[in-house]
Amino acid sequence: MTLLFDIQNNILSLCLKGDYVGYENEREKSSLMQIITSKKISTINIDAKHLKKWDSTLVVILFTLSNLAQSKKIKITLHHFPKELERLLKLALTVDQKKPSPTKNNLSFIDMIGLWGINVYHSARMGVNFIKKTFGAIGRLITGRAIMRKVDFLFALQDCGWKAIPIVSLISFMVGLILAFVGAVQLKLFGAQIYVASLVTIGMTRIMGAIMIGIIIAGRTGASYAATIGTMQVNEEIDALKTMGIPTTDFLVLPRFLALVLTMPFLTMWADFMGMIGGGTVSILMLDIVPQEYVRYSINAFNLDNFLVGIFHGLVFGCVIALCGCYYGINCGRDADSVGIATTKSVVSAIVWMIVMTGIITLACEVIGV
Amino acid sequence: MTKKNIIQAKNLTIGYDENILMKNISFDIHKGDVFIIMGGSGCGKSSLLRVLTGLMPPQSGHVWIDSKNFTNASQQERDEIMKKCGILYQSGALFSSMTLAENIALPLQQYTDFSKSTIDDLVSLKLALVGLKGFEDFYPSEISGGMKKRAGLARALALDPEIVYFDEPSAGLDPVSSKLLDDLIIDINQSLDTTIVVVTHELNSIFSIGTNSIFLDKNNKGISGYGNPKELLKNPPNETIKQFLTRGEGK
Numbered sequence: 001m002t003l004l005f006d007i008q009n010n011i012l013s014l015c016l017k018g019d020y021v022g023y024e025n026e027r028e029k030s031s032l033m034q035i036i037t038s039k040k041i042s043t044i045n046i047d048a049k050h051l052k053k054w055d056s057t058l059v060v061i062l063f064t065l066s067n068l069a070q071s072k073k074i075k076i077t078l079h080h081f082p083k084e085l086e087r088l089l090k091l092a093l094t095v096d097q098k099k100p101s102p103t104k105n106n107l108s109f110i111d112m113i114g115l116w117g118i119n120v121y122h123s124a125r126m127g128v129n130f131i132k133k134t135f136g137a138i139g140r141l142i143t144g145r146a147i148m149r150k151v152d153f154l155f156a157l158q159d160c161g162w163k164a165i166p167i168v169s170l171i172s173f174m175v176g177l178i179l180a181f182v183g184a185v186q187l188k189l190f191g192a193q194i195y196v197a198s199l200v201t202i203g204m205t206r207i208m209g210a211i212m213i214g215i216i217i218a219g220r221t222g223a224s225y226a227a228t229i230g231t232m233q234v235n236e237e238i239d240a241l242k243t244m245g246i247p248t249t250d251f252l253v254l255p256r257f258l259a260l261v262l263t264m265p266f267l268t269m270w271a272d273f274m275g276m277i278g279g280g281t282v283s284i285l286m287l288d289i290v291p292q293e294y295v296r297y298s299i300n301a302f303n304l305d306n307f308l309v310g311i312f313h314g315l316v317f318g319c320v321i322a323l324c325g326c327y328y329g330i331n332c333g334r335d336a337d338s339v340g341i342a343t344t345k346s347v348v349s350a351i352v353w354m355i356v357m358t359g360i361i362t363l364a365c366e367v368i369g370v
Numbered sequence: 371m372t373k374k375n376i377i378q379a380k381n382l383t384i385g386y387d388e389n390i391l392m393k394n395i396s397f398d399i400h401k402g403d404v405f406i407i408m409g410g411s412g413c414g415k416s417s418l419l420r421v422l423t424g425l426m427p428p429q430s431g432h433v434w435i436d437s438k439n440f441t442n443a444s445q446q447e448r449d450e451i452m453k454k455c456g457i458l459y460q461s462g463a464l465f466s467s468m469t470l471a472e473n474i475a476l477p478l479q480q481y482t483d484f485s486k487s488t489i490d491d492l493v494s495l496k497l498a499l500v501g502l503k504g505f506e507d508f509y510p511s512e513i514s515g516g517m518k519k520r521a522g523l524a525r526a527l528a529l530d531p532e533i534v535y536f537d538e539p540s541a542g543l544d545p546v547s548s549k550l551l552d553d554l555i556i557d558i559n560q561s562l563d564t565t566i567v568v569v570t571h572e573l574n575s576i577f578s579i580g581t582n583s584i585f586l587d588k589n590n591k592g593i594s595g596y597g598n599p600k601e602l603l604k605n606p607p608n609e610t611i612k613q614f615l616t617r618g619e620g621k
């Protein structure tokens with residue numbers, strides 16, 4: 001199992017002797033390749049007269065050798081090769097000779113920034129177009145020209161509505177619980193643990209309820225939108241819709257968008273309520289607050305403005321999640337991998353955009369003094 | 371008698387960004403033809419079909435359907451033209467959230483003003499035509515791959531199209547089903563004078579159904595053979611086609 005070779009008059013003769021099974025001798029391989037690249041060689045003769053057993057490890061060496069020789073315009077002649085080996089080698093060397101599309105690896109830094117800028121511009125434009133199309137579809141729905149199946153809408157409504165209630169209840173209950181706990185540790189120092197009720201009420205209604213719901217629904221419903229629509233792309237169902245002249249925004253996006261936008265405010269309300277119950281559980285069981293007192297302080301702390309701002313957050317998050325999920329689904333590639341990528345992207349971008357929107361809404365509230 | 375051209379491809383260049391697949395190809399498809407698009411794997415047959423059906427714009431050139439410029443048409447004109455076309459996708463492309471009946475009813479609801487009972491009757495008829503009588507209430511996930519294809523065909527035929535496109539109809543079918551599908555294609559072609567455009571590798575299908583064909587060649591990015599497949603086999607214009615049509619055995 002060695003690569004024996006000698007060089008005479010620019011001719012390299014390689015003799016294969018014995019077994020080459022599981023052959024793995026990097027040193028010999030690289031010294032052979034090195035000689036071929038560095039020395040002036042016109043022909044390589046490979047003799048397999050004494051070759052006994054062999055496997056793919058030998059084919060790999062011969063394959064690399066042939067490729068190298070091809071690129072350096074060195075002639076290769078094979079002597080006494082077993083038929084199978086020769087065929088295998090020939091097969092490996094004659095596959096698709098199509099040039100791979102030019103790789104853009106060695107770009108300069110400036111080029112990379114430029115390319116990134118162009119990409120951002122394109123995705124921004126596509127995103128804006130998608131939003132425009134969606135609102136166009138809503139317009140068509142209002143004028144009764146949209147092609148949307150009522151069943152699809154009801155199904156989506158059911159999916160993001162009452163089917164989401166258990167998980168939403170659990171998480172918001174826990175969030176209320178945690179808020180109360182963390183708050184109580186500090187408030188107890190001043191003997192003001194009764195204000196846990198106000199803390200939980202304001203915290204949940206103003207923002208926490210909406211944010212928690214947003215994150216749950218982005219992971220649950222947004223991801224499922226992206227995966228469902230992405231799979232439809234893979235199955236050519238989107239192509240079928242397009243060629244039937246049915247706008248995908250009407251047929252796929254609209255029912256999902258409407259369902260989510262309609263349910264999100266209610267889910268937010270429910271989350272607010274469950275959070276307060278969570279807070280109450282801690283207060284009553286651990287802080288020895290009388291239930292009536294907790295309720296009274298909660299009602300006192302309840303402020304309609306806060307509540308409405310929270311609901312508004314929920315509404316906006318609904319738009320964001322539905323748009324992100326559907327957008328990445330529709331722009332999904334045509335293989336299973338792309339569906340995974342689309343799902344991930346939809347969740348990540350939905351969360352990022354929710355945070356951005358929260359910032360904007362908070363700023364706007366600050367300005368108008370709510 | 372010269373037959374009417376129903377589809378005309380004029381100087382089409384097809385590709386993805388820098389990866390040009392076909393350069394400047396032109397061909398005509400006559401009304402009533404069973405037109406075969408053949409060529410090696412990855413040469414751009416499916417891409418050509420996507421261009422012909424308007425799913426992807428050509429990089430240059432135009433597709434004319436029924437003497438109307440399809441490539442430059444507005445969305446509305448395009449829908450009007452596509453109404454006359456049915457497409458059977460490689461996987462059937464049935465909508466998985468709908469039953470077979472709902473799938474087939476969709477284009478009918480979209481483009482006709484028929485009453486519900488008429489649509490129901492039409493759906494049953496189309497399903498029966500493809501041998502799926504009684505499968506109205508099945509979901510696509512509940513039927514086999516071959517049945518999905520046939521259901522997809524029923525949907526493609528829903529509006530009595532003038533042109534039906536097929537992307538590899540026999541891929542993934544056993545020889546008997548694939549023969550049945552070929553027979554079905556011939557039936558549709560002859561009974562309704564429907565123009566059929568088929569992308570396929572299947573030699574048996576090519577010879578049994580094809581009345582005209584083009585051979586796409588990856589090496590020169592163009593059409594290297596054009597005509598009735600049987601004629602092409604008799605007088606192959608070049609070695610590549612000969613190899614293809616004889617499975618590389620025609621030495």
Ligand SMILES: Nc1ncnc2c1ncn2[C@@H]1O[C@H](COP(=O)(O)OP(=O)(O)OP(=O)(O)O)[C@@H](O)[C@H]1O
Nearest residue numbers: 334386389391409410411412413414415416417418
């Ligand atoms: N969405 C895409 N983006 C970029 N390149 C693509 C895309 N789809 C296909 N290609 C490229 O176009 C080439 C032709 O693809 P196409 O699917 O048209 O081939 P085909 O002739 O239908 O092959 P097959 O017989 O295997 O189905 C492929 O080599 C592929 O690299």
Ligand SMILES: [Mg+2]
Nearest residue numbers: 415416417538
């Ligand atoms: Mg294909």
